[in-house]
Amino acid sequence: MKFRPFFIAFLATITLFAQEHIHKSSRALEFPNVPGYITLKTDLHQHTVFSDGNVWPTIRVGEALRDNLDVISLTEHLEYQPHKADIPHPDRNRSYEIALKEAKDHDLMIIHGSEITRQAPMGHSNAIFIEDANKILHNEAKDAFGEAKKQGAFVFWNHPAWYAQSPTGNPILSEFQKERIKNGELHGIEVINVGDYAEESLALALENNLTIMGTSDIHGLIDWDYVGKGIDRPVTLVFAKERTPESLQEALFAGRTVAVFNSLFVGKKEHLVPLLQASLVIEKANYIDKTSILEVTLTNVTSSDLLLENQMEYTFYSSSPVFTIPAGETKTLNIKTLEKKDSVTLTLKALSAYVAPKEQAVIDWEIKVE
Amino acid sequence: MKFRPFFIAFLATITLFAQEHIHKSSRALEFPNVPGYITLKTDLHQHTVFSDGNVWPTIRVGEALRDNLDVISLTEHLEYQPHKADIPHPDRNRSYEIALKEAKDHDLMIIHGSEITRQAPMGHSNAIFIEDANKILHNEAKDAFGEAKKQGAFVFWNHPAWYAQSPTGNPILSEFQKERIKNGELHGIEVINVGDYAEESLALALENNLTIMGTSDIHGLIDWDYVGKGIDRPVTLVFAKERTPESLQEALFAGRTVAVFNSLFVGKKEHLVPLLQASLVIEKANYIDKTSILEVTLTNVTSSDLLLENQMEYTFYSSSPVFTIPAGETKTLNIKTLEKKDSVTLTLKALSAYVAPKEQAVIDWEIKVE
Amino acid sequence: MKFRPFFIAFLATITLFAQEHIHKSSRALEFPNVPGYITLKTDLHQHTVFSDGNVWPTIRVGEALRDNLDVISLTEHLEYQPHKADIPHPDRNRSYEIALKEAKDHDLMIIHGSEITRQAPMGHSNAIFIEDANKILHNEAKDAFGEAKKQGAFVFWNHPAWYAQSPTGNPILSEFQKERIKNGELHGIEVINVGDYAEESLALALENNLTIMGTSDIHGLIDWDYVGKGIDRPVTLVFAKERTPESLQEALFAGRTVAVFNSLFVGKKEHLVPLLQASLVIEKANYIDKTSILEVTLTNVTSSDLLLENQMEYTFYSSSPVFTIPAGETKTLNIKTLEKKDSVTLTLKALSAYVAPKEQAVIDWEIKVE
């Protein structure tokens, strides 16, 4: 007690001198809104010392702010508690509570979540938008899912292709999971986990109308596993009507997501195509003097490099038909339209954007010539 | 005369202190040999003060050494002499002679060349492996081509899609050029000139069995037009039996080339596929313990980023089906073969490597599992 | 219990795919040995979740390996326990035990330590090389120091100039501390803490013959507070007879240290001068042909930039009298010796290396001309 005044000074001082200006940095993720929706950048699968992670929850908040996320969830394993010797009687809600307090002065939503952890064939699942994690801790997996549903949780299957649980890397739905889906107790599936995009998981998502998810599943530091390797953490972009937890939850149940990992985008066609359309902004379009060559300037407003291929009948002047527009950069395409036109449809395939296994998104932009 | 001893000291001193260590730098171009042939890196279309360029020929030698080229040709416009006021009576061989002297202590071939410069429909053409540039200067284009042939020259059409000569950017062969081809006076065509890859020029090359060329057409500085913009100069890779001018000439007449501009490769299938096969070296291949996931490590031994797409029935663990292996870097692919195999055929499409308009190269590697 | 086999697989897999190759990176600290001693790179003031830090002790081990340290100590506040709600009955030795286990397969020494935390005038002090941290927790600071001494601890005063405890930033020794020194219970003093080099602390070290220390005092992440800002963590270089904890302890009691923070070095003359002498290696020395200009090539073998000023009667050709040799780089000095000599004494002042307040180290190198 007697330390109180002192330590307030202590902390104030550290803050003063650490000069930790958290601002939008080169690692900040950026994606545009789409017509009718706000695009929320989320990472809904993370761990701290409250299960098998290696950091206090405050670090997860700091990482999220540096990465410019809108939403995180700390999904501690309910059952797996390797730090039990030091954190002996864990209230499973603590990780959430600490993060919530840390984030209170920032524009970052903390969603209450937990990981229900079982061996195959049940596997690992995250339940988010829960009310009390302690109540979800049950011996029977079935009871855990039942309680999650009771709390109104959105539940998704983690890393289905993980070979410790799926030795060939080719996941199949178990009877247990089929029943959960039927009962409205399982709603999503990770299609990207850590660095792994599993085409088979995408197939399962489409076949069973599950929400497509991408997560970092971070245990150590985002700086070591991602940033320091020159890559971004995987995220789920959620297209919400408003910037609120309720809207986020509605959007997840409605399946309005795209999973993103660096330049890789995975989503249902109806969500991925509008996202890419909004991601590439036409700055200007005019004919080069005395030619039938249309000069179109495009800006990639996302933090992901966009890898594109010409799908028009017209060819390009001074650009390969396959080209990259790096994150945040502008490129000029010179389209040989053979004669001058008032408007042209620019059609590009996004080579690293999947709407189904092996099927890439094709996007049109209507260009009015100036 | 009296300055001689002094100026020898002068030049020696400058060399001593300039400390211009020309070594393989980050801008050095690198491409592997292919079975049966040595891969020569060439830039066979360049200008100096002896026509409309802005540097003395020695600078072109310095640029080539920095770029790790094997061969250059200084192809001055025979007819266009904007520096005539200061260089009044140009011997059209001077550019070649000065470069030859500058290069004599380096492993760089200088090929004697000239540009025959006409308006459309004849256009611009480079004649290389010539003996005397002065004799090629004729009023009639036909006579110029005739003399070039007499000297044994290899002749190629420059920038066919250049819109100053082809207003739509879509070149067609003129009657004059058709006759030159028939007479054995026109042998190649630029498919990449400056930054422009013209699919239409590739079509012409394939239809008329012309040698595929890529050149910088540099007038100013390679450092300003390419290196400083973060890009490489375009080159023609020539697959020669030996590292001699004669072998180079034989290979050009035989059409054994691939044009390269950064990550873009353009060539006939029989030359491009072996080049890409040699460009990606399998370092090791083994199954991850207790799984049917084959771990294959590949190194890109070129100075170009390679952009690839999985074409196998098997999917990947921890890698997108579309991926880049940056220049000089190594990547591990984890292939889900579903059961353990002794050998696997890795099949990838090189997304930025064209064997025909809109047709990309597909390459197989036979992998023996360790 | 039933999770055991599963979670072993779980952890093995994470390790497999995280591919966390800890190798000497650009952030790795490097300093040479000096005649008679091994130079140990240490950071002996750090915190984890076991006091007011934000990471599990394993992260501190990972940071130390990335920074190429030889020794760390996790010095939790014995008295200040803000995580008490979640870690309710902390054994004050746990932080040490966990780090020790994590480091067991690495060449990293973990030294058992604790921070005795009091308000001014007693202040904060680290006791390292302790046996049982719990026994040092006492109401009376005097008793804490007494117990530390009983355990054989090396004790140093933390951040004396910290203005929360020293409002002018100008520290003075309290009566309490003077008594500790007299009793052999206080042996060192931080001259560099976080980013602060306090000249006044150096004066106190020299006046009272205290060991000069530099530490990071890290609470958050080294990646955020240092690496991400383009700076190194402060360290104490300790000159030990052998690479053992016993030798390290002997060296600390003997005061053989230099504190380093980026390009700043602070130490007693007898330790700093040999370190700098070893830090700059003469590669070759010869006269430029037909001149009396001696060309001397030097390599900076440390990870710190060295900022130097000519102190000779001779001037330089082609170098400013004040110059930097960046970390790991080589520079050639051209010394105008006016006539040719067989040997020359190169004398440089290290502008950013202090042996006393405002007094910089001057170093001689005897150069034999080849």
Next chain:
Amino acid sequence: MKFRPFFIAFLATITLFAQEHIHKSSRALEFPNVPGYITLKTDLHQHTVFSDGNVWPTIRVGEALRDNLDVISLTEHLEYQPHKADIPHPDRNRSYEIALKEAKDHDLMIIHGSEITRQAPMGHSNAIFIEDANKILHNEAKDAFGEAKKQGAFVFWNHPAWYAQSPTGNPILSEFQKERIKNGELHGIEVINVGDYAEESLALALENNLTIMGTSDIHGLIDWDYVGKGIDRPVTLVFAKERTPESLQEALFAGRTVAVFNSLFVGKKEHLVPLLQASLVIEKANYIDKTSILEVTLTNVTSSDLLLENQMEYTFYSSSPVFTIPAGETKTLNIKTLEKKDSVTLTLKALSAYVAPKEQAVIDWEIKVE
């Protein structure tokens, strides 16, 4: 003639596609104006193909624009003409005329100059602000200087310490030069030439009241000799009353210059001190709450790193007494003033700024506390 319309199109097109946006780049030199004067960035010693350089004069204009210079002079050797075989009857004014035409749409002054080239003891000298270079070409050096004076030229001695002319690297004034100074025919001296700062030349400048000059003496490419090595070209900053050739000439005759090469500044005290004062701008100054620590924020508005050392009686919190403020960056100094003050004189030594051999500039800034 018939090529005219064609080649106009040709050049226009090249310009169009080269997209050579010459803008202020990372290599752009920046220095502030000083009270009463405009600071002009000049490089008044350069060569092209019109003497022993390797580029057409247009390249020198392009380099100057990229380097953000205000003034250049192309000072061809009148006597040394190694390209005579190809440029047989050189009008010594041509280099100037071509550069003038190239620069006409840019904010770059071209000053007419020539190099009078003799062996030691007369050496090399540049005459600038001349009217007709041809008339300065004389057998007798004395006559050349006489004619230069007649034309109103400002004349400076090039690279006095160059060991090809001064074997010890220690220059002395010849009788010839003393006479030229007496006659008003020699006004300045290069103190920095290429990368060489000669303290002896600075001594000569001060003893004889000669204008201090710094030049690149470029023969090849600025990109290869400077930019590509990570260094800047040497320049002479001239403090002119207006941005006109006449003002520049007046300032040079009046000796108002500072020579700069990267972080090295050399000038007379009355010019160097105001330049450095203007180079470091105080952004704000306030006491840290509840302390006597004054927080002062400074911005280095130049393109040179500034290397500084505290010269006050007060010490710093959180900064070494020796520190660098990199080009264009801002740094906060925390000054321990021991008690709160309304104003403080900040005194710093610029460690790499010389007002005399071995004497560095010391600068005061009056700081009003907010």
